[in-house]
Amino acid sequence: MEIKINIGAISEPLQSEKLKTGDWGTEWAVVDKEKCTACRVCEQFCPDGCIEVKKFGDEEYAVVDYNYCKGCGVCASVCRFEAIKMELKELFKIEVC
Amino acid sequence: MKKVVRGFYSVAYAVKLCRPNVVCAYPITPQTEIVENLAEMYANGELENCRYITAESEFAAASILVGASAAGARTFTATCSQGLILMSEVLFNAAGMRLPIVVANPNRALSAPLSIWNDLQDSMVLRDAGIIQVYVESNQEAHDMIPQAYKIAEDKRVMLPFMVCLDGFKLTHAHEPVDLLEQSLVDEFLPPYRPEVYLTTKKPVAFGCYAPPNIYMEFRVAMQRAMERAQGVIEKVFREWAEFSRRDWGGHLEIVYPESRNFVIAMGSLVGLLRKVVGELRKEGLSIGLVKLRTFRPFPFEDLRRVLGNAEKIIVIDRSVSLGYEGNLSIELKSALYGLSPEIISMILCLGGRDISKENLEKILRNAVLGKEGSGFKGYIEFEEVVP
Amino acid sequence: MRFFGRGHGACPGCGLTIAVRNVLEALEGKCFVANPTGCLEIISSQYGKNAWGVPYIHSLFDNVAAVASGISEALKAMGREDEGKVVVFAGDGATADIGLTLHGMFDRNHDVIYICLDNEAYQNTGHQQSALTPLGEATTTTPVGKIMLGKMGRKKDMIAIALAHGSPYVATSSAVLPADIRRKVKKAAGIVGAKYIQIHCPCVTGWGIDGKEVVKVGNLAIETALYPIVEFENGKLLTVRKLKDRKPVEEYLKLQRRFRHLFTNPEGKKIIAEIQRIADANALKYNIDLKK
Structure with a gap:
């Protein structure tokens, strides 16, 4: 048997997570943890669920999962503390001669 | 308990005994009385753990059952004719999702012209849907078929919708003595529906996923294999039923006078009349037997090749037509007997409730066996087409 | 536990997924x-790449309200209602055009939270007009030509239709108001019957906006009163999102490619004026403007 298929094309949950969409865009969201107040507004807005506030000892700030960030910029646009910047990925930083 | 009942009651009562969880339908003649009877049972609290829903269309009725069946419910609907083809988008979908919904279809002609009367055109539209289709001859057979339908459809090897076809009016509205089943017998025969996978928050899965070209075909192959496995499951369940109920309706086919040189083959209630006609013709010395085709999908081509492969002549009685070609059963049979040599005479009759007398049927069959009657429509009035 | 997985195929900045x-x-x-x-179905439910962490069913384009009704009734029949609420996520086309079974769900009042994700066109198939496409929007089936400047009809009033059916809870919201969505969904979950919540969802591809503008554009739809944010319980208007300084519709329209022709075509002014009249009528109907 080369493959197994589920009866009626029924799928198991959350299989999309194996698809890494982090390479889609030209930009990534970058969090300035000094400015971040961990208000979680970006969490609620991210269409891809890939920015989350996490605790690091006494510190708490938003962390972007670059496996999935498509670089849409929604989080940066809703951050009242200007703690998120969209930055061009290294790959696209091309010098024009 | 033997009672004289009408066909719709024999179906409704059998459905009740199968303990459905969701019954949902839209009225259409001559189906309406089936769901009216179920509604009455529901109103009287006779349907336990069941919701009866009055849908706003057959399309909605079938859709409601898709949701209910995916959630793990045993489901039932009844419809026919326009209602069946309005349901067709959903029924193709239900088959693909492998939902064992049971449908009773009192066969009725299709519009236009509008006709509420009987022929088999409506269920032929669903031929390619992945739905099991069984045709019954009598109200007792219809009554007995319902628990068998659930058992076959819900079998893990099958998991496909099941349509019980019974002739509209001719069966649904006919009074016949029916030995109504006991609840205990049905409970013993038909276990509760416990699907292996269904919609539940305890184990969340996704139904109805789409399949790109790299995987779609595999699911259609799987459906075809399920249909092929259904052949064996149907035979087994039919045999089991014969032992359980002490009523043996045969397998995919019932063969009367198997040693004959010529055969007539038909489906549904017309078989009752053909039994008499064939008996009469045999008294005249003609070698003619009768094949009652019970399972239309999956099509029992191997059984047919075995039974009919060496016949001289086969007269196929169709009550539906693939316009632009010929009678539907005839097309199927010719394909099944490919490479074998019987002569096949294809007769299309009784469309839109047109009756045929025993004498007339006798005459055309006699002539067909004697080589004096060919294929084509029978029993219509010659006409000239005019523009009004 | 995630309820909607990462790695789904939505465009960057998609309003639906918010x-x-x-x-x-x-x-x-x-x-x-x-x-x-x-859109939502295509980006989330490919076989083997399912994004859902909750039980999910896709049947057809035109029958979702009935399918949801069937799940709800089956759960009742089997005594499993406590497992969870039945929720529909349907697009504007599947709701207002081809969703034949919506009125039956309302009529029989099945216990369902019906959520219409309104991105104002058939975006999945490349931006064709639906009944919820607003006046003046250029779509591929209402293109801008010599005698036609985008959609020449009105946006269907699904709120009125839901209310006319006697739906116990009817509300609008927007993908750019997550807190509002959460509050309204929680409220709807506590009410028995067929609830209707229509959520305005900016569409980067169809509307011709950048991901960074999604929130701004979504907010402008509210701030111009083109998308009133309202809430009805048992037919009574419960809350309205009020505005201090209602903005002219041009501010909303000019940011989007779908309305660009209204600013370049000489006849565009008339349509903008008509769109402004729609916004004014909304403001009057729901008493949106706060007195200065």
């Missing part, structure tokens, strides 16, 4: 999702 994530989180994942064919 709304979906917030609805699912408001219900804490205790729900059954029914979803007709459309």
